[in-house]
Amino acid sequence: MPTDKDVPLVGFHVSVAGGLHKAFDRAEKLGCSTFQIFTSNPRSWKGRIITEEEARAFREKAEASNIDVYFSHIPYLANFCASGELYKRSVGMLIQELKRAALLGLKGVVVHVGKLKDKGYKEGIKLIASALKTALRETEGVAILMENTAGQGSEVGYRIEQLYHIEEEVGEQDNRLALCVDTAHAFQAGYPIHTKAGLDEFLEIIDSLLGLNRLKLVHLNDSKTPFASRVDRHWHIGMGEIGEEGFRNILSHPVIRSCPLIMETPWGTNWDIKNMRKVRELLGLSSF
Ligand SMILES: [Zn+2]
Numbered sequence: 001m002p003t004d005k006d007v008p009l010v011g012f013h014v015s016v017a018g019g020l021h022k023a024f025d026r027a028e029k030l031g032c033s034t035f036q037i038f039t040s041n042p043r044s045w046k047g048r049i050i051t052e053e054e055a056r057a058f059r060e061k062a063e064a065s066n067i068d069v070y071f072s073h074i075p076y077l078a079n080f081c082a083s084g085e086l087y088k089r090s091v092g093m094l095i096q097e098l099k100r101a102a103l104l105g106l107k108g109v110v111v112h113v114g115k116l117k118d119k120g121y122k123e124g125i126k127l128i129a130s131a132l133k134t135a136l137r138e139t140e141g142v143a144i145l146m147e148n149t150a151g152q153g154s155e156v157g158y159r160i161e162q163l164y165h166i167e168e169e170v171g172e173q174d175n176r177l178a179l180c181v182d183t184a185h186a187f188q189a190g191y192p193i194h195t196k197a198g199l200d201e202f203l204e205i206i207d208s209l210l211g212l213n214r215l216k217l218v219h220l221n222d223s224k225t226p227f228a229s230r231v232d233r234h235w236h237i238g239m240g241e242i243g244e245e246g247f248r249n250i251l252s253h254p255v256i257r258s259c260p261l262i263m264e265t266p267w268g269t270n271w272d273i274k275n276m277r278k279v280r281e282l283l284g285l286s287s288f
């Protein structure tokens, strides 16, 4: 556990190629104090079965590491607005993901709530809420982090109001239902978080509808696409449309600084190091 509570936690989505526990070596090399992984192939329905040996290897690494705040991201195939078999599989996938996360000692699972396709908004919200409720009922401990989206196509969750409607429909005061804010998605969805007033207003909306206590994770990404484009393309920190001044503003906000910050910037070792250096500089932390 990082000893100083005032030092922001920063990390990346890291690869688990070669074994789940390999995430630690990769994260440490990049100077991470937190990270996110896929516990299963992100483009496959076939959920990974974690053996006892794999779970032990992960937990041993966790014990020996300075990093102890980890998250996972559900595979992209899940759609909690779907019907029939696809819906069932999506709910099953979330339950399995939460169980794997519990086995590994992760803090939360990040989900995109779904795409409406041919469904109406209200019907979609009901389906999503029912999926999340089922998953909460069938599992323990690990939080479900609804991620705000860019609003590409018929994607739900790009307005905070939509996430609030889901939470309302779930209807339980279950603090396992939480929020992950992606900076690129918020910007692409039309929240001017690159400005001080815009960021304050965005956080006020979250506070008034969901409560800032539900904000458990920030995905720190710059945007390759323009403001309010509703097109989801991540970019290197300070080099996209949010820009360096935008990130200086975002990273100086106390609410943002108190959340684990995880980058999902395009991969490449040199780029990862550059992104980590940039974020540490903008946070006012010592150079890495
Ligand atoms: Zn995501």
Ligand SMILES: [Zn+2]
Pocket (backbone or CB within 6 Å): 147, 182, 219, 264
């Ligand atoms: Zn994200």
